[in-house]
Amino acid sequence: MTIEIRNSLRLIAGLGFASFSAIATVAHAAPQDRVPWQLNMTTGATKVAGEVHDLHMLMFYICCAIGVLVFGAMFWSMYKHRKSLGVKPAQFSHSTTAEIIWTVAPIAILVVMAIPATRVLIDMSDSRGTTMTVKVTGYQWKWRYDYIDEKVGFVSSLAARSNEIRRPKSGRDPVAEKYQHYLLDVDKELVLPTKTKIRFLITADDVLHAWWVPALGWKRDAIPGFINEAWTYIDEPGTYRGQCAELCGKDHGFMPIVVRAVVKEDYSKWIADQRGTPSDLRYVQQGKTPEVALTVPTTGLPTAGLPAAGVPSAAPVGPTL
Amino acid sequence: MSAEVSSYGHAQDHSHDDHDHKPKGFLDRWLFTTNHKDIGTLYLVFALIMFFVGGSMAMIIRAELFQPGLQLVQPEFFNQMTTMHALVMIFGAVMPAWVGLANWMIPMMVGAPDMALPRMNNWSFWIMPFAFTILLSTLFMSSGGPAGGWTLYPPLSLQGGNSTAFVIFAIHLMGISSIMGAINIIATILNMRAPGMNLLNMPIFVWTWLITAFLLIAVMPVLAGAVTMLLTDKFFGTSFFNAAGGGDPVMFQHIFWFFGHPEVYILILPAFGVVSEIIPTFARKPLFGYNAMVYATASIAFLSFIVWAHHMFTVGMPLGAELFFMYSTMLIAVPTGVKVFNWVSTMWKGAMTFESPMLFAIAFVILFTIGGFSGLMLAIVPADFQYHDTYFVVAHFHYVLVTGAIFALMAATYYWLPKWSGNMYSERWGKIHFWNTMISANVLFFPQHFLGLAGMPRRIPDYNIAFAGFNEISSIGGFWFGLSQLIFAGVVIHCVYFSKTKATSQVWEGAKGLEWTLPSPAPHHTFQTPPTIDYTKLAHGVH
Numbered sequence: 001m002t003i004e005i006r007n008s009l010r011l012i013a014g015l016g017f018a019s020f021s022a023i024a025t026v027a028h029a030a031p032q033d034r035v036p037w038q039l040n041m042t043t044g045a046t047k048v049a050g051e052v053h054d055l056h057m058l059m060f061y062i063c064c065a066i067g068v069l070v071f072g073a074m075f076w077s078m079y080k081h082r083k084s085l086g087v088k089p090a091q092f093s094h095s096t097t098a099e100i101i102w103t104v105a106p107i108a109i110l111v112v113m114a115i116p117a118t119r120v121l122i123d124m125s126d127s128r129g130t131t132m133t134v135k136v137t138g139y140q141w142k143w144r145y146d147y148i149d150e151k152v153g154f155v156s157s158l159a160a161r162s163n164e165i166r167r168p169k170s171g172r173d174p175v176a177e178k179y180q181h182y183l184l185d186v187d188k189e190l191v192l193p194t195k196t197k198i199r200f201l202i203t204a205d206d207v208l209h210a211w212w213v214p215a216l217g218w219k220r221d222a223i224p225g226f227i228n229e230a231w232t233y234i235d236e237p238g239t240y241r242g243q244c245a246e247l248c249g250k251d252h253g254f255m256p257i258v259v260r261a262v263v264k265e266d267y268s269k270w271i272a273d274q275r276g277t278p279s280d281l282r283y284v285q286q287g288k289t290p291e292v293a294l295t296v297p298t299t300g301l302p303t304a305g306l307p308a309a310g311v312p313s314a315a316p317v318g319p320t321l
Numbered sequence: 322m323s324a325e326v327s328s329y330g331h332a333q334d335h336s337h338d339d340h341d342h343k344p345k346g347f348l349d350r351w352l353f354t355t356n357h358k359d360i361g362t363l364y365l366v367f368a369l370i371m372f373f374v375g376g377s378m379a380m381i382i383r384a385e386l387f388q389p390g391l392q393l394v395q396p397e398f399f400n401q402m403t404t405m406h407a408l409v410m411i412f413g414a415v416m417p418a419w420v421g422l423a424n425w426m427i428p429m430m431v432g433a434p435d436m437a438l439p440r441m442n443n444w445s446f447w448i449m450p451f452a453f454t455i456l457l458s459t460l461f462m463s464s465g466g467p468a469g470g471w472t473l474y475p476p477l478s479l480q481g482g483n484s485t486a487f488v489i490f491a492i493h494l495m496g497i498s499s500i501m502g503a504i505n506i507i508a509t510i511l512n513m514r515a516p517g518m519n520l521l522n523m524p525i526f527v528w529t530w531l532i533t534a535f536l537l538i539a540v541m542p543v544l545a546g547a548v549t550m551l552l553t554d555k556f557f558g559t560s561f562f563n564a565a566g567g568g569d570p571v572m573f574q575h576i577f578w579f580f581g582h583p584e585v586y587i588l589i590l591p592a593f594g595v596v597s598e599i600i601p602t603f604a605r606k607p608l609f610g611y612n613a614m615v616y617a618t619a620s621i622a623f624l625s626f627i628v629w630a631h632h633m634f635t636v637g638m639p640l641g642a643e644l645f646f647m648y649s650t651m652l653i654a655v656p657t658g659v660k661v662f663n664w665v666s667t668m669w670k671g672a673m674t675f676e677s678p679m680l681f682a683i684a685f686v687i688l689f690t691i692g693g694f695s696g697l698m699l700a701i702v703p704a705d706f707q708y709h710d711t712y713f714v715v716a717h718f719h720y721v722l723v724t725g726a727i728f729a730l731m732a733a734t735y736y737w738l739p740k741w742s743g744n745m746y747s748e749r750w751g752k753i754h755f756w757n758t759m760i761s762a763n764v765l766f767f768p769q770h771f772l773g774l775a776g777m778p779r780r781i782p783d784y785n786i787a788f789a790g791f792n793e794i795s796s797i798g799g800f801w802f803g804l805s806q807l808i809f810a811g812v813v814i815h816c817v818y819f820s821k822t823k824a825t826s827q828v829w830e831g832a833k834g835l836e837w838t839l840p841s842p843a844p845h846h847t848f849q850t851p852p853t854i855d856y857t858k859l860a861h862g863v864h
Contacts, residue, residue: 034787038775041707048703056704056774063694071687074665078683083605083672090670093607093861102662103655110651113701118644120703125640166783168391175389175786182389184785202637207477208570210635210710214776218706221636223571224476225564228637245635245710245778247470249477250397253781 033180033241041214045234045261049217051120059113066109124218127231130199134190138202138209138222138244141251145190148201152274158254159185166254183253184241189260193267194234202228207249213242213259221246234261343845352447355439356845357424362741363446364421365734369810371413371453372727376803378406383765383799386792391783399782400468401460407471411588412495413453415722418730419591420445420502423530425741427506429836429843430524432515432852437508445501452494459484470780472581473548475562475573479555486556489548496541503537506530515835517854521615524834524860525608528615529594532622536583536590539626544580547573571636578629586625588722590618592689592729593660596682598834599736600664601860603679604671605831610663611861617656617663624653634705643702650700654693661690676829677751681732684759685725692720695770710780713773719766724759731758731809738816739824743842746816754812757805764798833860 043050081087135146139155146153158166162183165172174182192198202211204222212219215238220230234240242257262270274280344350354360381402385393394402424442428435436442459466464482467473478485510531514523523531550561550573560566562573593614601608608614630638630646638646664686673679695717699705708714731754739745768791773779777788784792824841835854839847 034775034785036787037790039771041774052703052707059698077668081671081673083674087672089605089672093609099613106655106658117701168395175789182786208474219635243778247780253783
């Protein structure tokens with residue numbers, strides 16, 4: 001998509017859709033945080049997220065242009081072709097030319113949409129060249145992260161303050177408290193290095209979940225018995241927040257995701273500090289080597305450090321790594 | 322009977338302008354009825370009641386989402402409300418309403434005396450109240466109603482209690498009812514048309530219902546199979562969807578959406594038909610591109626079978642599958658576009674008036690198209706990775722289902738109510754209902770696009786404070802929309818029981834088609850002798 005096309009589409013969109021084009025102007029809100037009255041998705045924190053945003057805007061502008069033409073014709077007709085103006089109704093009911101045009105033209109527009117969409121999709125599914133792997137496991141209602149190569153793993157749950165406020169009839173109002181990250185903060189963040197192509201292996205232990213950080217540009221379902229793959233490459237340090245995006249039971253709304261991206265040196269220091277800490281599951285597991293825990297993540301999870309997960313899973317389909 | 326339709330007059334003379342032959346007793350009239358008009362009325366009344374039941378669940382949802390924090394309900398009950406709201410609205414309100422319209426109108430539109438299978442017709446309807454009694458009763462059981470979403474995805478749906486069995490049995494009953502209704506509609510259309518009413522002379526509403534009925538027969542058994550496997554997984558130790566037993570939770574999603582995508586066209590194709598009847602009437606101009614409308618409907622029905630996986634782009638399908646389902650989904654825009662262009666062309670150079678049915682039909686074209694735009698955006702897989710399971714999707718399907726299907730149902734009600742009741746409804750109150758409904762629906766659903774794009778997932782009872790503003794607006798729109806529907810009920814009740822203005826047989830100046838040759842109200846028995854078809858008096862003209 002060239003800049004000229006994008007600009008001309010933007011111009012067309014602006015003609016009739018004053019309120020719609022307002023969306024475009026806030027298209028570049030900060031990727032980190034949701035802002036009140038936010039109208040649009042952000043350009044995100046990765047190149048892929050930016051491409052997804054551009055695709056989204058391309059689709060939006062094309063739809064606006066079609067809308068202006070179609071609704072414009074309709075409103076013109078409603079204004080001009082009214083019985084109260086004394087018009088006599090025409091009686092035509094066919095136009096082969098018009099019908100061919102409005103069958104072929106949409107196909108051409110669809111091709112224009114499909115080409116960049118295909119390119120971005122192929123890019124997103126190409127996980128070659130990753131240099132580290134994080135396994136993400138969804139539980140009712142928390143996330144477990146395993147840094148496969150580092151043999152570090154921990155569970156990340158809703159932060160205590162959010163958890164207190166969200167209790168029914170807690171009497172506390174997150175708006176009054178100006179609690180900006182209400183329901184979007186965790187007790188332990190997923191720390192990732194920037195400028196690194198990171199592979200995610202995503203699965204679940206009990207029911208379906210979906211791991212979604214909008215700033216990374218995608219979500220992927222976490223499915224018991226399956227391992228889904230995805231990747232990211234974060235450019236800038238920052239804190240990127242997300243939520244479970246697949247209904248997973250009563251606390252589906254209360255299992256957020258927080259990714260803290262730091263420069264590689266800080267990441268190395270952080271991961272070294274993690275080994276052997278109480279939150280590191282591999283060191284509190286009893287009777288299991290880390291390797292066993294890695295290959296059979298759905299069984300024998302420690303009760304220490306990991307509150308009981310919903311319905312006991314009959315589980316172990318050995319997900320192959 | 323007015324003079325200009327005298328070519329059909331002899332048909333009614335035989336039915337004596339009908340001093341009716343209605344059964345006398347209440348049970349004889351309604352419980353044992355085999356009359357397509359009475360069964361149509363039963364379906365429509367049932368659908369309206371369910372619309373208010375499902376609507377009150379939506380009010381609970383919007384009340385809880387009015388501001389951040391949990392004020393009114395427990396999260397588990399919230400999930401029961403979102404699940405039940407969808408099941409009641411889809412299977413209890415929209416589908417029975419379309420079957421009710423089919424019952425009332427198809428025999429009258431094709432010149433048949435009744436439906437082909439009148440006793441089965443009675444059974445099709447009377448299953449429904451029992452099915453919904455069973456479904457709604459689960460809310461009062463100790464394990465509560467279904468809370469895993471209307472899509473019933475395992476493993477979550479299997480975590481429900483024993484009430485799961487009631488839900489599945491209720492879905493089986495609804496499926497049986499729908500399949501029987503569909504068989505009846507197909508048999509009626511294919512066998513009982515008046516001589517001269519060839520397939521390509523049928524009113525578009527009849528065409529869209531014929532195609533819809535085939536979709537129903539094709540996919541309702543698929544849903545029955547899917548929920549039966551859920552039942553045996555839950556109660557009989559099978560592992561169809563349990564990975565631990567060698568099953569596959571994703572397979573459920575494939576099966577469900579192989580039903581589910583044609584299902585959404587089951588909800589919307591009859592709406593296309595209704596709008597294609599109404600716009601020519603009030604534009605006083607033949608429907609533009611009748612044949613194209615028929616072929617476009619058939620194309621959409623065909624495509625509906627090969628796009629199902631666009632509901633599950635994020636499950637991790639191979640690249641090739643994602644590309645296939647993206648392209649096939651985008652293709653739906655072509656026949657749908659043809660329909661929209663044809664409606665606009667029908668309006669073009671007509672002589673329009675804007676009575677309530679036309680207002681709802683025009684609002685349908687505009688707002689359904691907006692829902693179509695967001696549908697096209699959702700087809701783009703990389704973008705769908707962001708939109709999926711957010712309020713953007715909620716906005717999308719409410720634009721196509723509420724301002725789409727429901728608006729078309731309201732248009733149809735205003736359009737044919739004078740024919741059914743013999744009285745004119747209050748145009749003033751019809752317009753008040755329209756403007757309140759149209760504006761409030763947009764206040765309700767448009768901000769949900771913003772919420773989804775800003776990152777709010779669907780099916781959550783509580784949310785980050787950044788989403789507070791638009792949720793508040795959306796809830797206000799929701800309450801406004803809900804209250805506006807009381808006006809609708811009022812207009813209908815007033816029209817049927819209290820209106821002093823009698824309807825003519827023609828009702829609308831520009832109306833064409835066999836149903837308008839009958840007196841208003843339509844007698845209990847009509848077209849006992851087949852009418853003679855005058856091709857110039859069909860809505861789409863001579864072609």
